[in-house]
Amino acid sequence: MKLTEEEQAMLAGKYGQGTQTAMKIQVAIGEAFDAPYMVPITRAHVALSNQEADLWFVEKLVSQGAHCRIRPTVNPSFNWKQMKKITSIDAKDEAIVKRTDAAYKKIGAIMTYDCTPYLQLNVPRVNEVLAYSESSATPFVNSVYGARSNRESAQSALCAAITGVTPYYGFLKEENRQGEILVNVQAEMKTDFDYQLLGYVTPKKIGYKIPVFNNLVNPSNAALMNLGAQLNTGGNVPMYHIVGVTPEAETITAAFQGHEVKETVTITQADLDEMRSDLTAPYGKIEFALFGCPHLTLDQIKIVADLVENQHLKVPLFIMSSAPTQQLCQDMGYLQTIEAAGGEIISNTCMDQPCWKFLYGKKGVTDSPKCAYYTKRRNMEFVITELENAVKAALKGEIYDENHEKSVSMSQNI
Amino acid sequence: MKIMKKAFQCHKISEGEASGEIMISKDPICFYLVDPKSGVVIERNHCLFGKSIAGKVLVFPNGKGSSVVQADGMYQLKMKGMAPKAMIVDYPDTTLVASAIIMEMPLVDKTDSSFKTGIQNGNIVHVDATHGTITVNSES
Numbered sequence: 001m002k003l004t005e006e007e008q009a010m011l012a013g014k015y016g017q018g019t020q021t022a023m024k025i026q027v028a029i030g031e032a033f034d035a036p037y038m039v040p041i042t043r044a045h046v047a048l049s050n051q052e053a054d055l056w057f058v059e060k061l062v063s064q065g066a067h068c069r070i071r072p073t074v075n076p077s078f079n080w081k082q083m084k085k086i087t088s089i090d091a092k093d094e095a096i097v098k099r100t101d102a103a104y105k106k107i108g109a110i111m112t113y114d115c116t117p118y119l120q121l122n123v124p125r126v127n128e129v130l131a132y133s134e135s136s137a138t139p140f141v142n143s144v145y146g147a148r149s150n151r152e153s154a155q156s157a158l159c160a161a162i163t164g165v166t167p168y169y170g171f172l173k174e175e176n177r178q179g180e181i182l183v184n185v186q187a188e189m190k191t192d193f194d195y196q197l198l199g200y201v202t203p204k205k206i207g208y209k210i211p212v213f214n215n216l217v218n219p220s221n222a223a224l225m226n227l228g229a230q231l232n233t234g235g236n237v238p239m240y241h242i243v244g245v246t247p248e249a250e251t252i253t254a255a256f257q258g259h260e261v262k263e264t265v266t267i268t269q270a271d272l273d274e275m276r277s278d279l280t281a282p283y284g285k286i287e288f289a290l291f292g293c294p295h296l297t298l299d300q301i302k303i304v305a306d307l308v309e310n311q312h313l314k315v316p317l318f319i320m321s322s323a324p325t326q327q328l329c330q331d332m333g334y335l336q337t338i339e340a341a342g343g344e345i346i347s348n349t350c351m352d353q354p355c356w357k358f359l360y361g362k363k364g365v366t367d368s369p370k371c372a373y374y375t376k377r378r379n380m381e382f383v384i385t386e387l388e389n390a391v392k393a394a395l396k397g398e399i400y401d402e403n404h405e406k407s408v409s410m411s412q413n414i
Numbered sequence: 415m416k417i418m419k420k421a422f423q424c425h426k427i428s429e430g431e432a433s434g435e436i437m438i439s440k441d442p443i444c445f446y447l448v449d450p451k452s453g454v455v456i457e458r459n460h461c462l463f464g465k466s467i468a469g470k471v472l473v474f475p476n477g478k479g480s481s482v483v484q485a486d487g488m489y490q491l492k493m494k495g496m497a498p499k500a501m502i503v504d505y506p507d508t509t510l511v512a513s514a515i516i517m518e519m520p521l522v523d524k525t526d527s528s529f530k531t532g533i534q535n536g537n538i539v540h541v542d543a544t545h546g547t548i549t550v551n552s553e554s
Contacts, residue, residue: 028515032427032506049482053489057516075482133509135480154482156512170508208476208505236442236478236507352483370480 001030001167002037010163018066022159029156030167038165039129039172043147044072045117046109046161047133047154049350050100057155058103061162068108069164072157073122075134076113076295076320077101078355079348086318086344087358107162113348114322115294118145119221121324126247129172131160135370136294138238139228146247148172151238171239177248178257179212179241187269189216192300193367193386194272195223196230200369201275203235205265212241212255219245222297226368229294233370279369280384283401287362289313289394291387292320293351293371298328300387301345305334307391308341314397317343320351343394356380365390365399422529422548424502424541427511430520431542432499436533436550437462437470444479445487445513453496467491471539472498473530477510485513492517500541502548522546 003011011027013020030038048054080094105111112121118140124130124147132138132149133156141147150170152160160166170176183202187194202211211231219227219242231237241249249255291304296319304319319338321329326347329335335345349355351371356378363381366372367390372382383390383399393399439462447457453468468491477484491497500520503510514521520543533539533550540549 025512025515028428029508029511032511032515033508047480047482049486051482051486051489052493053486053517054482056489057485133482150508153485153509153512155485155516156508159512233480236476236509 001027001035003027004038007038007163007165016065018061018064019162021061021064022066022162025156025159026163026165026167030169033167033169035167035169037168039168040164041070041131041160041166042128043122043124043130043132044068044070044157044161045122045132045134045137046072046074046157048074048077048100048104048109049154049352050077050096054154055096055100055103058100058107058158061158062103062106066107066162068161070161071108071110072161073112073114073117074104074109075115076348076350078350078353079346080355082346083349083355087355089355093354107158109161112322115350116225116297116322119225119297120322129166131157131166133157135232136225136229139232139240140225142171142177142239143228143241143246144224149238151232151236175257177239178210178259179249179255180209180263181206181211182252182261182264183211183213184264184266185213185215186266187272191386191388192220192223192226195219195227196367196369197272197275198267199227199230200234200279201267201271202231203237205267205271208235208237210237210239210241212243212249212252214243214252216242216245220299222300225294229370233373276384279372281363281381283383283399285363285398286315286365286383286393288315288359288364289317289390290351290359290364290366290371291318291368291390293366293368295321295325298325301325301329301334301338303387304343304391305337307388308343308395309337311341311395313342313394315394317391317394319343319345320349321345321347323347365393417551420532420550420552422526422550424522424526424546424548425524426543426546427506427523428514428519428521429544430500430518431540431544432471432520433538433540434469434471434499436535436537436539437465437467437472438533438535439472439474441474442476442478443472443474444477444483445491446479446483448487448491450487450490450494450496453491466496467498468496470498471500471502471541473502473533476503476505477507479509484509485516488513488517488519492519500543502541522548
């Protein structure tokens with residue numbers, strides 16, 4: 001790789017050992033992808049997790065004196081102060097959260113603890129070069145804003161934040177951002193949940209190509225967030241286009257950068273229905289509801305608040321969101337409504353954290369396939385359905401398949 | 415029967431060298447959905463479900479999973495001594511690449527086209543990522 005004088009100085013250790021380690025790793029990544037040189041970044045987001053690898057790596061860099069040139073925002077860990085009111089927290093888990101917090105502060109991160117930085121505290125402009133990790137964030141900044149980021153890992157994003165540069169390859173290059181397959185969506189797409197299913201089923205149909213979605217009208221922020229998060233979980237696709245919606249896809253021709261459309265697939269309602277039944281645990285009694293993977297938006301929380309107003313939840317309901325959204329929910333009265341019904345809004349927390357041990361071995365309901373995907377490791381089971389249905393299930397403590405009920409009532413009518 | 419050695423070219427992603435038994439996965443791998451204590455794949459519907467990848471030279475199309483879990487999955491396997499010895503992929507992504515480099519696990523791509531057709535589960539191979547070669551021992 002061709003490095004500038006300053007980058008060479010970083011590599012030689014003239015800016016300290018921590019910066020040297022970060023640059024060494026980035027050069028190895030650059031060489032793996034045949035990047036010709038580095039380019040400066042203007043923003044970074046690190047998928048902090050306080051998992052063992054995360055803590056090990058950040059503490060190693062801190063001990064070597066590393067400091068971020070570009071202050072990154074960070075992903076959630078868990079809010080031990082708030083979770084302690086709900087459950088008992090292992091001393092070792094609390095200690096690891098505090099250690100991670102201290103290390104990231106020391107390295108110069110901004111402790112936003114939010115997996116949706118692209119909606120609030122780290123919002124890029126078109127064509128800005130970024131180093132974003134977090135599976136819902138990279139597709140959002142690439143696709144919705146037209147900014148440029150590779151699908152960084154937590155560690156490579158942290159290295160970029162330290163050196164202020166990233167290897168020039170992949171999605172930073174114009175030609176690698178062109179659509180590769182036209183996806184005609186022939187489904188109603190009535191709710192944000194339909195975008196979860198679309199995001200999950202698309203890689204199964206097309207592999208890891210950049211999809212250009214056609215026929216999607218006015219998707220909400222939550223829909224776009226869901227689509228990207230699931231595309232990047234079901235597959236490794238950190239970029240999509242939506243004709244007439246995203247900035248690099250004003251027309252189909254623009255999305256394919258003037259190239260001929262070589263491949264087209266159709267995704268139907270039947271595909272989404274099949275995906276839904278593949279993903280969900282069997283319907284029946286549920287013991288809790290968990291939302292916020294990715295963190296719920298204010299609009300989504302309002303849906304929950306409206307449904308539970310003056311009602312009593314049969315099972316505990318937990319919403320994970322950002323601290324600014326939680327504050328706004330309090331100012332708007334949504335928080336009080338949800339708490340009065342027996343629910344909670346928890347800030348700065350991820351579902352894939354040890355603070356949820358009290359739910360292990362239980363069956364819950366959620367609106368997020370991503371949430372259910374990672375919790376398999378923690379022996380949690382989820383019925384996956386629309387946010388509205390999931391909240392109604394939490395009010396009743398059970399959920400039954402509407403289609404099944406319909407067929408039962410129809411047969412009774414006969 | 416005699417042991418034949420056959421060498422293939424490849425491209426270094428993460429340096430190092432190791433020998434081990436080939437294990438082929440047609441499905442992408444998420445290291446977080448592998449039990450760190452045993453190296454056994456716990457992902458339902460995965461072609462390696464119930465099998466251990468510990469100590470193997472893992473041949474797979476690509477990684478999958480979020481930007482966090484791949485590194486942590488790999489780290490935990492490594493700490494428990496249950497990681498694969500080397501990895502051979504078709505489509506490297508940043509998360510897999512960065513994780514392998516940081517965890518110092520040999521990883522290569524761009525193998526000769528004849529490599530995939532010339533190997534099967536259980537073959538003993540030597541992967542020298544640093545010099546971009548894979549040597550396969552096969553019985554004939």
